[in-house]
Amino acid sequence: PGYNYIYRINCGGGEYKDESGSVWLADKAVGSGKLAVSKKQSAVGSRKSATQNLYWSSFSWTDKFPGMSAFFGSQRRTFDPIKGTKDWQLFQDFRYGKDQLKYEFPLPDGEYIVELYFVEPWLGIGGGMDATHMRLFDVAINNKIVLHDLDIWKEVGTNTALKKIVRATVTGGKMVISFPNSPAGEAIISAIAIASVNKNIHAARTPSLVKKFAGGQLLHWMDIGNHQYSDTSFAIHSLPPVLYGADWMQFSRKPGNPIAFQLADKADVFIAIDKNSINKPAWLKGYEDTQTEMETDENAGKKYEVFRKRFPKDAIINIEHSRVVGAIMILPVTNMQPAYDLKPVNSYKTNVASISSGIKKETVGGRECVVVKSVGKTNVQWPIQTGVADIYSVTIKYYYPGETKRTGKVQLVNTGGTMMLSEPVTFTFTRPGKWNTVTFNTSNMVNAGNYIVKLELENAEGLTISGIDVQ
Numbered sequence: 001p002g003y004n005y006i007y008r009i010n011c012g013g014g015e016y017k018d019e020s021g022s023v024w025l026a027d028k029a030v031g032s033g034k035l036a037v038s039k040k041q042s043a044v045g046s047r048k049s050a051t052q053n054l055y056w057s058s059f060s061w062t063d064k065f066p067g068m069s070a071f072f073g074s075q076r077r078t079f080d081p082i083k084g085t086k087d088w089q090l091f092q093d094f095r096y097g098k099d100q101l102k103y104e105f106p107l108p109d110g111e112y113i114v115e116l117y118f119v120e121p122w123l124g125i126g127g128g129m130d131a132t133h134m135r136l137f138d139v140a141i142n143n144k145i146v147l148h149d150l151d152i153w154k155e156v157g158t159n160t161a162l163k164k165i166v167r168a169t170v171t172g173g174k175m176v177i178s179f180p181n182s183p184a185g186e187a188i189i190s191a192i193a194i195a196s197v198n199k200n201i202h203a204a205r206t207p208s209l210v211k212k213f214a215g216g217q218l219l220h221w222m223d224i225g226n227h228q229y230s231d232t233s234f235a236i237h238s239l240p241p242v243l244y245g246a247d248w249m250q251f252s253r254k255p256g257n258p259i260a261f262q263l264a265d266k267a268d269v270f271i272a273i274d275k276n277s278i279n280k281p282a283w284l285k286g287y288e289d290t291q292t293e294m295e296t297d298e299n300a301g302k303k304y305e306v307f308r309k310r311f312p313k314d315a316i317i318n319i320e321h322s323r324v325v326g327a328i329m330i331l332p333v334t335n336m337q338p339a340y341d342l343k344p345v346n347s348y349k350t351n352v353a354s355i356s357s358g359i360k361k362e363t364v365g366g367r368e369c370v371v372v373k374s375v376g377k378t379n380v381q382w383p384i385q386t387g388v389a390d391i392y393s394v395t396i397k398y399y400y401p402g403e404t405k406r407t408g409k410v411q412l413v414n415t416g417g418t419m420m421l422s423e424p425v426t427f428t429f430t431r432p433g434k435w436n437t438v439t440f441n442t443s444n445m446v447n448a449g450n451y452i453v454k455l456e457l458e459n460a461e462g463l464t465i466s467g468i469d470v471q
Contacts, residue, residue, distance in 0.1 A: 003113065003195035006203050007056065007105055011189050012075040013093030014221030019086045024191060026220035027095065027245075028207040029070035030057040054106040054204040061100040067335035071245055074101060078121045084161035091119040091161055096188040102178035103192060106204040107170050110196060114141060114177070116164045117191035118150070124158040131158070135185035140178045141168040149183065209247050209267045209330045215259035215321060216251030222329055228296050229253040236327075240292035240306055241342060243270060246329040251321060259319045259328060266313050266333050272304035272326035281320055288448045289387040291344040294327060302326075308388070337391075346384070348453075349467040354381045364399065364464050365433075372463045382453045384470050386446055393441040393471050394453055399430045399464040408457040410440060415450050425455075427463055435466065 010016045010024040017023050062068040077093035085091060095101060116139060123131035131153040139147040146166040156162045168175065175194065179187035210218050217230065222243055228234045231252045251259055271287060272294045273280060287307035294304045304326040310333065311317060319328060350361055350370045358374030370380055386392060400406065405428050412421040423440045430436045453468060 003197060004199045004201060005193055005195045006107070006201050007192065007194040009056075009058075009103065009192045010090055010093065011058070011103075011191055012071070012095040013077065013089070014223050014226070015219065016087075016089055018090060024090060024193075025206055027058055027071070027075075028056075028220060029059065029063075030055050030207040055207050056105045056204045057103070057207055058095065059100070059102050059104065060095070060097055063100070067333075069245075069334050069336055070332070071095075072336070073097075075245070076121070078159070080121070080125075080159045082119060082159055082161055084156070091117065091190045092121075094119065094121065094188055094190045096186045097179065098182050098186055099178070099180050101187060102176055105175045105177075105194060106173060107175050107194070107196075108198075108201055109171050109173065110169070110198060110201075112168050112170060112175065112194055112196050114146075114166050114168050114175075115191075115193040115195075116147070116166070116177075116189065117193075118152050118162040118164070118188065119160065119190050120152040120156070120158050120188070122158075123153050123185075133184055135182075135188070137179050137182040137185070137187035139164075139166075139187070140176075140180050141166070142170065142172075142174075142176050143178075143180075144168075145180070152188070209264055209332060210261045211264040213249065213259075213261035215257050216249040216328075218261070219248055219250050222246040222248045222327075226250075228298075228327060232298075234296050234298045234302075236294065237297045237301065238293075238295040240290065240294065242292075242331070242338065243294070243306070243329050246270070246331045248330065249328040251328075253323075255323060256321050259321050259325075260316065261330075262316045263311055263313060263330070266311065268308055268310050268331045268333055269317055270327075270329040270331065271307045271309075271319065272328075273307060274324040274326060275303040275305050277324040281322065281324065283318075283320055288389060291387045296326070343390075343471050344387075345469050345471045347467060347469050348382045348384060350380075350465065352382060353467075356380075364466070367466045369399075369464045369466045372457060372460045375459050375461050378457045378460065380455045380457075380465065382468055384451050384453055384468075386448050386451065386470070389445055389447045391442055391444070392446050393439055395437050395439040395469040395471070396425065396455065397435050397437050397466045397468070398427055399435055399466075400427045400460075400462060401430065401432070402462055403429050405429075406457070406460045406463060408455055408460060411452075411454040411456065412442065412446070413452045413454060415452075420446065420451070427460065 008024040014026040060074040074097045082088045082091040123134050136149045138145050224236050226236050230250050287309040290306045290308050292306045296302050350368050356379045358378040359370050362371050408425050410423050410425050425438050
C-alpha cells in the first residue's frame with residue numbers, strides 16, 4: 001500500500017490482468033537482431049517524462065547471435081495448476097537461463113522495492129523426489145546479489161508460487177535484474193514488479209515492431225487461448241510454432257475499415273486466411289503460403305491458412321478487413337530455419353511422372369512404380385510445386401537388385417527451362433523386400449513456384465523407383 005507500481009512484467013508470457021485488476025505487461029525484447037533502439041538510451045533523471053523515449057527490455061544469450069529469435073531457448077510454459085495463487089497464468093509461463101538472462105528498466109535514481117515471483121515447474125513432479133539443491137541460482141540487482149543460492153523447491157516445492165521482496169537503490173538511471181551465478185541448473189523467473197513511493201515515476205516504453213496502427217488494437221505475445229477477435233469469445237486453439245510470442249493485431253469479427261499499421265523495423269507479416277474461402281483476396285498477392293495452419297474453437301474447430309511477407313522498416317501495411325482474415329501477426333526478421341521435422345513433406349508418386357522410352361510403370365510390392373527396362377539412356381520427370389522460398393531437399397525412394405552401383409543425374413528445372421540444380425546420384429544394392437533412399441538438397445534458396453525434378457539414367461536396367469519426397 002502507498003507504492004506506485006511502475007513495472008509489472010509477465011516473464012515469458014503475454015499481457016495478463018490479475019485477480020486484483022492489475023495489468024502485467026508481456027515480455028518484450030530489443031537489441032541485436034530484434035528492434036533497433038536509439039543509442040541515446042542511457043541514464044534518466046527524475047522528470048515525469050524522463051523515460052518516455054526509452055525502452056525497458058529483456059535480454060538472453062540470443063543477443064550475441066544476430067538473426068535469432070529473442071526468446072529461443074529461454075522461454076517455456078506449463079499448464080499445471082499452481083498452488084498458492086489464483087493467478088495461475090502468471091506463473092505458468094516463465095523465462096530461464098544463466099548469466100546472459102537479464103531485464104533492464106530505465107528508472108530515475110532512488111529507492112525501490114522489487115517483487116520477484118518464481119515457480120519450480122519441472123523438478124519434483126509426481127512426488128517422491130527430493131529435489132533440494134537441484135536448482136540453485138543467485139539474483140542480482142545492478143550487480144549486487146540480493147538472493148543467494150535460491151532453492152525454489154526447498155522453499156515451496158513443485159508448481160507452487162514463491163514471492164520474494166527486496167529493496168534496491170538505483171544510481172545511473174537504470175535497474176538491471178540479472179542471474180549471475182547458477183551452481184545447479186538454470187535460473188528461472190515468472191514475473192517481476194517494481195514500485196516506488198514517488199508517484200511521478202512512469203514506465204519506459206514497451207518495445208514493439210509497430211509504431212502506428214488503426215482499425216484494431218495492437219497486442220503483444222500471441223498465444224493459444226487468446227481471443228481471436230475483440231468482439232467474440234472465439235479462442236485460438238493451435239498455432240504454428242513460429243507465431244508464439246508474436247505482436248498481433250486484434251480486430252472486430254464484423255468487417256469494417258481497413259486495418260493499417262506502420263513498422264518500426266523490418267519485419268515478417270503473417271496473415272491467417274479462412275481455409276474454406278473460395279477466392280483469396282487480391283491484396284494477398286506477394287504473400288507466400290507457409291504451409292502451416294492456425295485453428296480456433298469456432299464451430300468446434302475452424303482452420304486458417306497462414307501466409308507471410310517480408311516488409312522493410314517504416315513500411316505501411318494496409319489489409320482489407322473481411323471475414324476471410326482471421327489474424328494478423330508481426331515478427332522480427334530472423335534467419336533461423338524451422339525445425340526439420342516441422343517442415344512439410346510433399347510426396348509425388350509415379351502416377352504424375354512423365355517417363356521416356358525404356359521405362360515402364362508397374363506395380364511392385366503393392367506400390368505403383370517406374371521400372372527401368374533398358375540399358376540405354378532413360379529419364380523420369382516429376383512436376384513439383386514449392387510453397388515458400390526456402391532450401392529444399394528431394395528424396396528418391398528406390399529398389400535396385402544389382403550388385404554393381406549405378407549412377408544418374410538429378411536436375412531441378414524451372415518453368416522457363418532454366419537449370420536450377422544438377423547433382424549426381426548413386427543407386428546401390430537393395431535387399432529383397434526393402435527400399436533404399438537417396439537425398440540431395442538445393443543448397444541455395446528456391447522461390448515459391450512450379451518446377452520439374454528430372455532424373456537422368458544410363459545402364460540402370462532393373463532400377464525401380466516408387467516416387468520422390470520434397471521437403
